[in-house]
Amino acid sequence: MNRRDAILRVATFVGASMSLPTMADTLERSASLRASTGKPLLFSADQDAMVAELAETIIPTTKTPGAKAAKVNEIIDIVLKDCYREPDQKVFMEGLARTNKLAQDAYGKAFVSLDSNQRIEIVKKLEAEAKELKAQQAKAVQGGNNQQDVQMPKEQRKVTPFFTMLKDLTLMGYFTSEIGCTQALEYVPVPGRYEGCITLKPGQKAWAI
Numbered sequence: 001m002n003r004r005d006a007i008l009r010v011a012t013f014v015g016a017s018m019s020l021p022t023m024a025d026t027l028e029r030s031a032s033l034r035a036s037t038g039k040p041l042l043f044s045a046d047q048d049a050m051v052a053e054l055a056e057t058i059i060p061t062t063k064t065p066g067a068k069a070a071k072v073n074e075i076i077d078i079v080l081k082d083c084y085r086e087p088d089q090k091v092f093m094e095g096l097a098r099t100n101k102l103a104q105d106a107y108g109k110a111f112v113s114l115d116s117n118q119r120i121e122i123v124k125k126l127e128a129e130a131k132e133l134k135a136q137q138a139k140a141v142q143g144g145n146n147q148q149d150v151q152m153p154k155e156q157r158k159v160t161p162f163f164t165m166l167k168d169l170t171l172m173g174y175f176t177s178e179i180g181c182t183q184a185l186e187y188v189p190v191p192g193r194y195e196g197c198i199t200l201k202p203g204q205k206a207w208a209i
Helices: 004-015 021-035 045-056 072-083 085-106 116-141 162-175 178-184
Strands: none
Touching: 004 045, 021 072, 045 072, 045 085, 045 162, 045 178, 072 085, 072 162, 085 116, 085 162, 116 162
């Protein structure tokens, strides 16, 4: 799979409002710029390193390489810059700051300095906060004009929680990467005839798209 094909997949996954060729060109330019400079486009160097460790916590290296080896942080940096609205970018950046605060409060260290078990605990807290926010949003929407509805401003009812964005971007970035497609999934470079439904054998990997 070449880089342009991979970027077209990303554009399809994120449901870009621009046409796919236009979005693919934008993403490819950003990917080329990041590759040539070796620097993140939206993140600071510290944020970029932190996103790499967060993604690795979500998809760690096991029998197959994890998110860090797949350079998922680079994909998140590019897609967040080119495909997400400024308010969503703001939520993501605030989420990174929130993550470091949780790490400092719990262990007296920045997230990147924690060991793997400590990182997992912080990620569990972020996941719990995301679930709680979603539950509050659902109650606010269902509440109509009652007191519960008043407690959450309208602009917050559709905000995607930081951890939800992070997890979605990590999964998308990993499973559209070469490592994700060819090692974590079952990959056939030259498939045979089309079969719409094939039963997976016990223990078999899911098929790469």
